[in-house]
Every structure is written in C-alpha cells, then in structure tokens.
Amino acid sequence: MLEVKNLHARSEETEILRGIDLNIAAGEVHAIMGPNGSGKSTLAHVLAGREDYEVTEGKVLYCGKDLLDMEIEERAAEGVFMAYQYPVEIPGVSNKYFLKAAINSIRKHHEQPLISTAKFLQLLKEKLEWLEMDKGMMERSVNEGFSGGEKKRNEILQMAMLEPKLAVLDETDSGLDIDALKIVADGVNRLRSPDRAILVVTHYQRLLNYIVPDRVHVLAGGKIVRSGDRTLALELEQNGYAFLGAAAASAV
C-alpha cells in the first residue's frame, strides 16, 4: 500500500530525511522507533503533505499512485491520515462542525452524497463510545483547552470517523494515562483490517503490547538503520539506542 523509496527531505535549514526505504502492505502494522530528533515526525508530515518540507530525492507510492504529487487534502481524501504528535488547537470551530466538514469534503471528493445529520450524529455517538469520550467535548472548539491526553484521544476519534486506509500515528501514546492507552489502542485495533495499513511512531514498547506490529523499524539520523519483528522493540526497551553508537552520531 505504501512504498517509500530513498526519500530525502529537508527543511529550509537542514536535511532531515536522508534516504528512507519503507514498504507497508495492506493489513500490516509497522512501528517506527528512534531517538528524539531523528526525523520520525518529519516522515509523518512529509507523507501528509506538509509544505514546510522539500522532498529533494526519492519517491512515495501510495496504492500505486505518486503520493508526493497530491495536494494535502487530496491525500486525506484518498485515505491517508496522520494523528499528530502535537494536535493543533482551533478556537472558534467546534469538533462537531470540523468532523462533519471533513467527512463531507471527503465524500465530495469521491462524488458521494453528503452525510445526513442523523447519520453523522449516530456515527459520532458510536465512535465516542469506543473511545469513552464525553459527547460534550464535540461542542467545544477543536482541541482548545483539551488536556494532552484528550487531544490524543481526539485524534483517534477523527481517525475512527474518517476511516482512512493508511493511518500514521505519531506518538499517540505519549500523554495518555494507563487506562486511556488501552482505550485508544482498542480504538486503533478496531480499525485494523486486511485493507488498512497502520504506521505507529512510538518511544515505548508498552503501546506495542496492545497494538502488535508486524515490523519494527529504527529511525536514526534520518535513515532506517534497523528493522525487525516485534522483538526488536523489546530489545530497544532493554538496551536503548546505544547500539547506534558513533554511526548515529555521525549521521545526525
């Protein structure tokens, strides 16, 4: 579903991604781990289409199409979803309004009829229950005044409402308490299906106990330096990134 080939990307100042190769097939869950500042969020943003980064080399195929050639909204409408490490607050727009606008925009893209209010509210109710969120939150402005954990839960709610094909979850676990972690992980697992792919970025093995990955990758200095099965996450939890040693230091 996703094929990343030799991807290089830079911000105005520096080169951040230095040749990423990554293949995720439909139905798979991959995890990316790696030290702070190694480029994990940058990769997620480049996939989502953030314009602050310039892709200087490489390509990304999504469902066989050139992802980098698509507008931000087009990627989302085609099923790419990123749960932000730092969700944005938008005072003045209610979560409800935002979600409905998003769903209808995606429907329009696919030339489908707009969702009825009743259908929308029913869908919203169901997903709120999944994530044990209070429906009062939907009347509030997008993420405004939400606690760290509430913001993360809200990201997963959006994912559940939009039902993407490829979900990239950037540190969705950080800021969640132990119970919330389980609830959110359950929410993600409900979306696991043979025609969806999920990429989770995390620092902690704990999340991977709930969302069990097929592959684990280590990103360091803008490159994937190691890949393995889920046991790699356990190993990292034990030993940290010491094995990167001078190699990583020089890469950064």
Place this chain on the structure above:
Amino acid sequence: MTETSLFQQEYVRIREQQLIETPQWAETFRQEAMNRFLTKGLPTTKDEEWRFTNITPLLRHPFRLPGYDSVSDSEVKGLVDQAVLNDQYDLHVFVNGWYSERWSRSAEVDSAPVFVSLAESIRGKNDSVGQRLIDRATDQESAFVSLNSAFLGDGACIQIPENTKLSRPIHLVFVSTADEPIASYPRNLISVGRNSEASIIETHVGSVDRDYFSNSVTDVVLGESAELQHHKLQQEQTNALHVATMRVHQRANSSFQSHYFALGGSLSRNEIECVLNGEEIECTLNGLYMPSGKQLMDCRTKIDHAQPNCRSYELYKGILDDQAKGVFNGKIYVHPHAQKTNAMQSNQAILLSDDAIIDTKPQLEIYADDVRCTHGATVGELDEESLYYLRSRGIPRELARKILIFAFANDVVQGLSEPAVRKRLESLLLSDHGLPVL
C-alpha cells in the same frame, strides 16, 4: 449650503410644523443642544478623533426626520421578522426612530413595566427622565450627541428597580425604511437598579438600497452590584450611515458586558464610553467588525478607571476584505488613585485583501503606579498551522480558509450567554462565508 446648516434647516422645519409637541423643558433642551451642535459643527478629518472616518461629505444632502406615517407594513414586517431572535424575548420595535406598539410585544407582568417609550415619558411629563437628559448634557459631548439631543423624540426608557432579575432579555429593534433619505435619532435611557440583572439586545436593520442616517445615543447607569449584558447587532443596509454613542456609568461592584457586532452599513461609527466609578467593578467590551466592499467600520471605546480595584477586559476582532477600512481606537484612562486596576485590551485583525486597511490605536493613559494594564494589537493572516490541520483532514484549501475566518470571528460569538443571540450570529457568520450550517 454646508452640511451643518442642512441639519439646522431640518430642525427649523420640524419645529414649524410641530412634528413633535412637547413640554417646555424638552423644547429648551433641544434648542440648547442645537446651539452646541452649531458651535461645534460636524467633524472633519482634521479632528484627531475623526482622522480616518470622513463622514461629513456623506451628510451633504438633507436627511428628513420622518413622521409616524408613510411606511409600508409589509416592508416593516419583513425587517422585524429578520431581526426577531426568540419568541420569548420582550420585543420593542422602533420604526424610523418612533416607537411602534403595533410591532412590539412583551409578556404580561403584574409589576410596573420596566419599558416605556421615551416619547411617552416626555408626554407623560416624567420629570426624572427630563432631569436625567438635562444633567447629561455638556459642552464636551460630541457633535453627534448634540445632534441627537436636538432631535430628541423617541427611544427606549428601561428602568429596572432594585433587587430585580429580569427573566427574559429585552430586545430593541430599530427599523429604518422610507422612500426618501431619512434620519432617526433614537435616545435610549437604561438604568439597572442596585442588585438587579438584565440582558438587553439592540438590533439595527433597514430596507435595502435606501439612504438613511441613524444617530443613536444610549445612556446607561448601573447601580451597585447591578449586572447588564448588552448586545448590539448592527445590521444596517448597505447605504446606511450609522453613528452610535453609548455612555455607561457604573457604580461599585457592578458588572457590565458589551458585545458589539458590526455587520452592515456603508459607514458605521460606534463609540462606547464607560466610567467605572466605584470599587470592584467589572467591565467587558467585546466586539467584532467585518467590513467588506467599500465599507468603513469605526469602533471606539473608552474605559475610565476612576476608582481602585476594578477590572476591564476588552477584545475586538476585525475581518477586513476587499477595499474595506476598519478603525479601532481603545482608550484606557487610569486615574491617579485608581490603584490595583487590572485592564486588558486586545485588538486582532485579519486582512483578507491587499487593499483592505486597518487603523488600530490603543491609547493608554495611566496615572496610578500599582496597576496591571496590558494591550496588544495584531494584524495578520490566517494561521498556516490550522490551515494545514484542516486540509490534512480532507478539507479543501478554500473551504478551510473560510472555516478559519469563521472561527476567528466565532471566537467572540462563542462566549455569549444568550443562546438565541449566539445561534443567530453563528448562522449569520456561516452563511456570510457560504459555509454549511451544522
């Protein structure tokens, strides 16, 4: 013929034709006001206070004071329907400046009514009303306040006794409609007694494509521990000139909130002046102005911290498109002994076009040393981070932009405590930007 003398001529006409018969004090009051107006003359852009708002050339043709008659019922009905917010609110409608019982309604109450029209007060020789008007007159008042007094005729008199909490908001609707250019001069007197609470909404609407000039003055007195929420929806028609002055006098422990929404008119100028004369007073002034086309919207506020331990909060937001012009001027004056004053002021504007202009000017004069005063003015564009967030959820760029413009404005609307006002403004803002209403 100068603009000033056009008003004088009209003044002479209505006196000769005795369009408004009244007691002697009112005659004298008007004459003195006319004299003040003539001495001052209309402002020009050489006046510091009017530097950006060139109103006088727009007053170069006569605006007649219309009588009660000659209005089309269906037109008035259409405008009233447009303005009505909630069937439960007490509704008082003024047509071309005159109170119209026919379109008004208020729930039956046993106690004395809190609302009386000013015309009726004057006819009924209510001396306390006369005295209040006379006491308020000063040489320092602006030319438009003098002009309003010179044409004193009608308006809303709202007197809320002590220890009274109004169960419903009072909605004042000012409708302008006539075949010729008309002027209306509503004069509102509001007093909220000690320990009382009220919520008042003012809506200004008019017939499409008509020239008219609306010049209102609203004087407010809040007794000790009184609370007033004032909302104003300025939805004048595209050719209208709208000038309004609100003067608020607050006593100790009182709380005043003003929410001003400038949505219409070709030129509008709204002045609010609050005197905080007592301790532990709270004063909140919020506003939203959204000029487009060639509209000009001028918002002015003055908060006079005359006593210690008071708080004032002010947030004005502007969204300017096309060749529109916006003016924000916020004065805060802290007297030498008004220690422990806390004053916060913020004006935020977004320019949606290169030709739109905003002139924003905070003016703080602080003569006490132990105070907390903050002010900020930002002029910017839409937040890129938010735009990205919306787009990354599938919302196309153009729609995302509209949603963010709505959001910027709606931020002021969301805090409103009257649900019907909030809902109305929300849907006005949404439809204004061609956004779907949820």
